[in-house]
Amino acid sequence: MLAFMLFTASVGLLVLLIIRRFFPSSSSSSSSLSNSLAPAPAPAGNNRSALAARSGSGLEPDARPIQRLLILYGTQTGTAERFARELDDIVRKKFATSPMKLDVETVDMEQYESRAKAGELANEPFVVVACATYGDGDPTDTAMGTHNYLVKDLPDSLESGHEHEALKGVTFAVFGLGNTQYEHFNAAAKALDKGLDALGAKRLCGMGLGDDDNDIEEDFRKWHESTLMPALVDAGFAGGVDQSKPSSEAAEATLAVPRSLDIAKEDKEANLSTIVASAASFYGTASHRVDATKVVARRELYTYGAGDANARSCVHVELDASALSTANSGSSTPLYETGDHVGVFAVNDDKVVNAYLKRFQLSANSVVRLLRPADAPNALEGPHCTAPVTIQTYLSRFCDLLSFPKKGVLMTLAACCKVDAERVMLLRLSSPEGKGDYKAEIVNKQRSLLQVVTELAPSANVSPGVLLGMLPKLQPRFYSISSASSRHPKHVHITCAVVSHDTPGGRWHDGVASTFLANVNVGDRVLAFIRTSTFRLPSSAATPLLCVGPGTGVAPFRAFVQARVDADERKREELDSPRAASGAAKSMAKMSLYFGCRRLSAEHMYEGELRDAAAGGILRLEVVSSRDGATAPHRYVQDLLARPEDAAAARKALLKDGGHLYVCGDAKHMAADVHRTLVGVLSSGDDGLRDAAEAETWLASASKSGRYQRDVW
Ligand SMILES: Cc1cc2nc3c(=O)[nH]c(=O)nc-3n(C[C@H](O)[C@H](O)[C@H](O)COP(=O)(O)OP(=O)(O)OC[C@H]3O[C@@H](n4cnc5c(N)ncnc54)[C@H](O)[C@@H]3O)c2cc1C
Ligand SMILES: Cc1cc2nc3c(=O)[nH]c(=O)nc-3n(C[C@H](O)[C@H](O)[C@H](O)COP(=O)(O)O)c2cc1C
Incomplete structure (x- = not known):
């Protein structure tokens, strides 16, 4: 009882502090567009202003x-x-x-x-x-x-x-x-x-x-x-x-950080390129060229039958990225290199945007310009786009509407609640004492901001400025380009698994970018940029490759296969004789690819082209499925790698023939499991390294020299 009273008292104090912070001089409420929660005062001078005060203002210099x-x-x-x-x-x-x-x-x-x-x-x-x-x-x-x-x-x-x-x-x-x-x-x-x-x-x-x-x-x-x-x-x-x-x-x-933006009304929405230019710097993409690419193909890669309860989706999307290369032109730099990533700016699903518009009574078509509050120029986050846009565009393109709110956002929401019990609950969730509750109620349940307001704080009266200031920016998503630049110099291919699942908090979650890509149509524009990676083929085609890429981890390896097939064809053309051609084929070392999925009958993506490359002698393809047999134990790529024959081949390729090792896909489980298996593989057999420690050292050194590369997420 005493503990509860103490808790209530401390929450009461916190409420007072918050109210003091957000409503410093008056209790005026904030229902108009531009007058939202009063921002906190600007920080007490930054470095530059302090220097200015010292040098040119005529004030006494600060001698401290x-x-x-x-x-x-x-x-x-x-x-x-x-x-x-x-x-x-x-x-x-x-x-x-x-x-x-x-x-x-x-x-x-x-x-x-x-x-x-x-x-x-x-x-x-x-x-x-x-x-x-x-x-x-x-x-x-x-x-x-x-x-x-x-x-x-x-x-x-x-x-x-x-x-x-x-x-x-x-x-x-x-x-x-x-x-x-x-x-x-x-x-x-x-x-x-x-x-x-x-x-x-x-x-x-x-x-x-x-x-x-x-x-x-x-x-x-x-x-x-x-x-x-x-x-x-x-x-x-x-x-x-x-x-x-x-x-x-x-x-x-x-x-409790100030999160209210000023909103100025405008007549006309800016065009897309102005919006992009104004937004790009907010995405940490200063060194990348962001522009509109054109969708030239989109198809489903999985072949589940209609009505299959296990059905999942994975899409192949091709973007004509010439706009990015034209923008970069002036030099002969290729648009991308095989192994690079493409960053995609998705657009939120209309259903989600409409739900926000409705709950917060926002007018979708109002054209606005969002500004940092004039009296808090250093306020934490500025608007994610400063060009005139409709509220609909701002929510659709720039705001992360589905991730769970951070504690600071809960504090801000608490200050908007009319019902004390709701305010107390939000304050508890954002307090150090409420750490466990925050984890259970917000993080584990993956509650979106909208869910929090609907389920925990229905009395919250959140003005547009506060709402738009609270929503984090929608991050670009990266995809490992699944085409080779030798074959598709102006197009980038994306292999994207569509995220769609129930959350523990009872919300059906459709991943923002994967759902967006799953629904694009040929001719649509997609904002994108190329992100240079370090995932690179060796310079010599005579270097053996050992590649492990289950699921969409196969993406860059499809590109590697294309690059190797193209290199092989180029060599054949150069030599231009059947005898020399067979010599050329011999000088091309094999690429081994370990691919895994849940069900081979439905998820063996790019099977045709991979089998063609295998038939052409470029590729050794090993596949495994984890859920094909109803009772069979789940098997994964690492189980294939550990088979005695595969282990011996891996030791030969890596320890004797100077091969390169690549792993792509899931970082949380697969990459670590594969790494552990490789340690075992390299330290076994008469031709192996002495023990696990030596294998770890070998892998660390291979990683440093670029012979062991991982593209994991
Ligand atoms: C280098 C790299 C390469 C990738 N390659 C592929 C690929 O080839 N195929 C594929 O299907 N997926 C790939 N992914 C995963 C992909 O970027 C998306 O995470 C995935 O499509 C789910 O996104 P979503 O928007 O649909 O799901 P959501 O559930 O909306 O988002 C997933 C979660 O991850 C967070 N998130 C996603 N991307 C980033 C990021 N870049 N930075 C910070 N947080 C992020 C989001 O905020 C969200 O919490 C790759 C990821 C990385 C980092
Ligand atoms: C694609 C991806 C890869 C990540 N990789 C790592 C990692 O290798 N190690 C790690 O400790 N955290 C990793 N993280 C977690 C982030 O570092 C963490 O979420 C961090 O808080 C992000 O900070 P930021 O918002 O300042 O970028 C990863 C997160 C994502 C989305």
């Missing part, structure tokens, strides 16, 4: 010594950026009364790359990095340049014995954003932490490892409250409150 902190972030979907900006805000508030002048700067690692390369980092006294891990334990695309420079290029460029001096005046802390479901949990952050240490920088405190499979916001809150802040205080940052007692105000500062 400067306490500088650089915060870097590497993000793909925005969480690391949000954490970095929250940290910026917290540090400014916590040390606001410092006798030193605070100079906090928060920068995207992509933007920092040239400064890092110019040697600026060495002059930074304190650096905090928040960086996410993607791919096969890699940094995000945007962080890659700075990350590689610090972890590899800079140490490589230094004279031996002097590596430890490069950053010796720097004190740093790293917070990693990852997910324990992946084999290389937080690998990018760990590599950066190690790399900075190796360059002589001093650790301010232990690294934080956020787990997005659980409660990453809570991981971050705990880390900065109980590890980072005390370390900053110990290091000389002064003027803060006692960190040993984290206050609910500190928690509130972390979670």
